Structure formats: C-alpha cells, structure tokens
Amino acid sequence: MSQTGTYHHGDLRAACLRAARELLEEDGSAGLSLRAVARRAGVSATAPYRHYADRDALVSAVAAEGYRELAEHLAAVHPAPSTPDDLAAVAVVYVRFALDHPALFRAMFAEPCDPASEERVAATAVIREYVQGIVRDAFPGTDDAGALATTVWALVHGLAFLHLDGKLDSSTPELVAQQVRASVHALFSVSTALPRTAAPTGK
Numbered sequence: 050m051s052q053t054g055t056y057h058h059g060d061l062r063a064a065c066l067r068a069a070r071e072l073l074e075e076d077g078s079a080g081l082s083l084r085a086v087a088r089r090a091g092v093s094a095t096a097p098y099r100h101y102a103d104r105d106a107l108v109s110a111v112a113a114e115g116y117r118e119l120a121e122h123l124a125a126v127h128p129a130p131s132t133p134d135d136l137a138a139v140a141v142v143y144v145r146f147a148l149d150h151p152a153l154f155r156a157m158f159a160e161p162c163d164p165a166s167e168e169r170v171a172a173t174a175v176i177r178e179y180v181q182g183i184v185r186d187a188f189p190g191t192d193d194a195g196a197l198a199t200t201v202w203a204l205v206h207g208l209a210f211l212h213l214d215g216k217l218d219s220s221t222p223e224l225v226a227q228q229v230r231a232s233v234h235a236l237f238s239v240s241t242a243l244p245r246t247a248a249p250t251g252k
Contacts, residue, residue, distance in 0.1 A: 073152040109166035112157040116172035131186035137233040147209035
C-alpha cells in the first residue's frame with residue numbers, strides 16, 4: 050500500500066485504529082501488530098509508537114473503541130430499560146454485537162490489554178454502570194444490585210462466547226434471540242422462586 054495520502058496530518062491515531070480494526074476483521078488477533086498496522090495505514094514502521102507504546106496499548110485502544118460502540122448499541126435498545134423484558138432485549142443486542150463483530154469482541158474481552166489504559170477503564174465502566182442501572186430499575190427491592198448486575202453480565206457474556214464458539218446454535222438471528230431471552234428469563238424465574246436463606250442465629 051502506498052504511503053502517500055493514506056491519512057491526514059494529525060489523524061495518525063485514527064488511521065492506526067482503523068487499520069487495526071481492518072486487520073482484526075481479516076486475520077483475527079494473530080495478524081495484529083504495530084508493524085502490520087503501520088503497513089496497513091501506509092506510514093513508517095515507527096509512526097504508531099507515537100501513540101501506542103506496544104501491542105497491548107494498541108489492543109486497549111481498539112477495545113475501548115469497541116466498548117463505546119457496544120454501549121451505544123445497548124443504549125439504543127430502549128431509552129430507559131426498567132423491566133426483565135427490557136433486560137432480555139438488551140442481552141440479545143449484546144450477544145448480537147459479539148456475533149456481528151467476533152474479532153473485535155475477542156479483542157475486547159479475551160486479549161491482554163494495558164491495565165494502565167484510562168480510556169479502556171472508562172469505556173468498560175460505562176458498560177458496567179449501564180447494566181447496574183437496569184438491574185436497579187428492574188429489581189428495586191434487590192438486596193445487592195451490584196452482585197446481581199455482575200451475575201447478569203456473566204450470564205449474558207457467557208452466552209455471547211458460547212454462541213461465538215459454536216456451543217450454542219447461532220444459525221439464525223431469531224434462534225439466538227430466543228435462546229438469550231429464555232436464559233435471562235430463566236435466571237430471574239429461578240431467583241424469585243427460591244426461598245430466602247434464613248439469617249444465621251449465631252448458635
């Protein structure tokens with residue numbers, strides 16, 4: 050690829066992110082490196098280092114972009130999700146995002162990332178707070194909204210990877226949606242049916 054006119058002056062970071070996303074879609078994470086990104090963006094081999102200290106920093110930036118896109122998709126499902134049905138609809142979109150962007154989703158959650166990346170931490174926090182907000186609104190009487198939100202996220206995230214890895218049938222969008230909705234509703238059906246554990250008496 051020619052190195053002339055590939056990116057505008059001052060837009061090197063965006064060009065590197067765009068190149069990294071393209072490489073992920075084509076070859077998965079195995080083909081992602083700073084050198085490969087430089088070649089794809091049409092810049093010198095050292096240019097990406099102006100913004101990314103190493104591969105982990107680059108992956109963190111890609112992951113942060115993915116988290117922001119995922120947050121936008123989730124927020125678009127319902128303006129103010131507040132019921133189990135709303136939560137199930139959000140879960141479907143989460144799994145659908147993973148299936149539509151498998152390499153990006155794996156980079157977001159299965160690739161080592163720079164733990165010092167403020168951008169990644171902030172973007173991940175948006176997802177966490179969004180899920181916690183839904184749980185608080187849908188289940189106002191819960192004793193521990195934080196723990197329940199973690200449980201819900203773990204369930205939906207597990208469903209995403211089970212579909213990605215072919216352990217669950219993802220042959221049609223309708224089937225995926227049906228499986229995800231059923232799983233979310235099953236979780237809450239069981240949780241409301243179980244008797245509460247008696248408080249310890251200390252004896």
